[in-house]
Amino acid sequence: MSILPPATLGILGGGQLGRMFVTAARTMGYEVIVLDPDENSPAGSMATEHLNSVFTDTSALDYMVEQCAVITTEFENIPVKALEYLARSKPVFPSAQSLAVAQNRIKEKTYIQSLGLKTSTFIAIESESDLVKVDGFEFPAILKTATLGYDGKGQVVCNNVSDVEKAFAEIKVVCVLEQKIDLRKEVSVVLSRDQQGETFFFPVAENDHVNGVLDVSVVPADISNSLADKALNAAKKIADGLDYCGVLAVEFFISTSDDLLVNEMAPRPHNSGHFTLDACYSSQFEQQVKMICGLPSGNCELHTPVAMLNLLGDIWPESGVPDWKTVMEIDKSYLHLYGKKEARPGRKMGHINFLSNDLEIAKINLKKIRNIL
Numbered sequence: 001m002s003i004l005p006p007a008t009l010g011i012l013g014g015g016q017l018g019r020m021f022v023t024a025a026r027t028m029g030y031e032v033i034v035l036d037p038d039e040n041s042p043a044g045s046m047a048t049e050h051l052n053s054v055f056t057d058t059s060a061l062d063y064m065v066e067q068c069a070v071i072t073t074e075f076e077n078i079p080v081k082a083l084e085y086l087a088r089s090k091p092v093f094p095s096a097q098s099l100a101v102a103q104n105r106i107k108e109k110t111y112i113q114s115l116g117l118k119t120s121t122f123i124a125i126e127s128e129s130d131l132v133k134v135d136g137f138e139f140p141a142i143l144k145t146a147t148l149g150y151d152g153k154g155q156v157v158c159n160n161v162s163d164v165e166k167a168f169a170e171i172k173v174v175c176v177l178e179q180k181i182d183l184r185k186e187v188s189v190v191l192s193r194d195q196q197g198e199t200f201f202f203p204v205a206e207n208d209h210v211n212g213v214l215d216v217s218v219v220p221a222d223i224s225n226s227l228a229d230k231a232l233n234a235a236k237k238i239a240d241g242l243d244y245c246g247v248l249a250v251e252f253f254i255s256t257s258d259d260l261l262v263n264e265m266a267p268r269p270h271n272s273g274h275f276t277l278d279a280c281y282s283s284q285f286e287q288q289v290k291m292i293c294g295l296p297s298g299n300c301e302l303h304t305p306v307a308m309l310n311l312l313g314d315i316w317p318e319s320g321v322p323d324w325k326t327v328m329e330i331d332k333s334y335l336h337l338y339g340k341k342e343a344r345p346g347r348k349m350g351h352i353n354f355l356s357n358d359l360e361i362a363k364i365n366l367k368k369i370r371n372i373l
Contacts, residue, residue, distance in 0.1 A: 008031040012072075013034075013073055014034045015041070017075065024289050025289045031048040031049075033063075033068055055078055071091070072094070073267070116237075120263075123176070125143070125177055140158065143178075158177070184258070187206050189231050189234075199236050238262070247287055248268075249265065250265045274353070277336065279353060282300055312346055313346065316349070330365050333353070
């Protein structure tokens with residue numbers, strides 16, 4: 001059964017992804033309740049109601065059950081127990097099972113390999129006794145925390161066994177050691193999947209990262225049609241295996257020998273999918289609303305090539321704000337700011353989409369913006 005406006009939707013998590021979900025939902029006529037412990041939640045400021053509490057607060061969860069027709073999540077590190085609690089009474093998408101897999105790199109990579117898909121070679125290091133498994137491992141490698149790592153956090157590059165031993169002694173939590181690959185490029189697929197299992201794809205994005213944080217996404221990706229199809233099919237396989245409902249992002253490595261390796265998945269809209277806000281007929285956030293509400297899919301086609309630039313707090317001057325007026329004077333540039341009260345180095349504050357039928361022009365405009373900011 002479809003959930004129609006003016007029904008109330010619930011979302012756990014109140015950052016920029018939640019803010020853009022709220023904007024899409026309210027534009028479509030829905031009310032939205034956000035649960036987030038940050039009193040300055042970017043999504044909370046746009047929502048019908050902001051529950052300023054921790055995600056495990058049962059009184060807040062009970063209130064969402066009473067008020068909301070369906071509940072979704074903004075990011076993967078929502079406590080699984082909170083979703084299981086909600087799901088006893090109301091539909092919750094994505095499922096607690098999907099988040100449980102995505103929250104743990106060991107579970108995630110094991111699940112992906114169980115589908116017959118490739119990942120980089122890895123070993124789990126749960127205690128000092130597991131360090132013996134590192135002998136014979138091919139370096140260089142990256143030691144990553146099994147949980148809570150994102151945007152390059154909780155990661156250490158290791159060039160030998162002693163680097164691993166030292167890093168693990170400092171991190172002191174369960175980790176995975178991943179072999180670095182000869183990287184040619186990184187791409188991502190953002191898809192949406194409805195409750196009946198039908199899947200809808202946005203075009204493949206090509207991504208550049210700086211210090212582990214997404215810097216630029218370019219769409220369409222400069223890869224062969226066969227490689228793009230392979231990425232789409234792999235992402236669908238991951239979603240089907242989880243019986244997923246909602247928006248799912250899957251990041252891939254492409255090696256210098258054109259091997260396609262799954263890096264990780266994100267059970268939510270994704271930074272590399274922000275181009276959809278201006279360059280596609282339906283955005284990833286509209287799709288999130290439509291999938292969880294049982295509505296027909298929007299059109300996920302790209303109508304104009306696009307280059308997306310992430311805006312981090314590093315570019316904010318000590319006093320005042322960046323020169324947005326000059327930025328907006330550039331033709332077909334679309335500025336999106338996330339309503340965060342404080343700019344900090346490395347913090348995602350917004351993004352800009354540059355549209356052009358000639359992708360090279362979009363890239364030139366991106367360089368202009370870099371010089372301005």
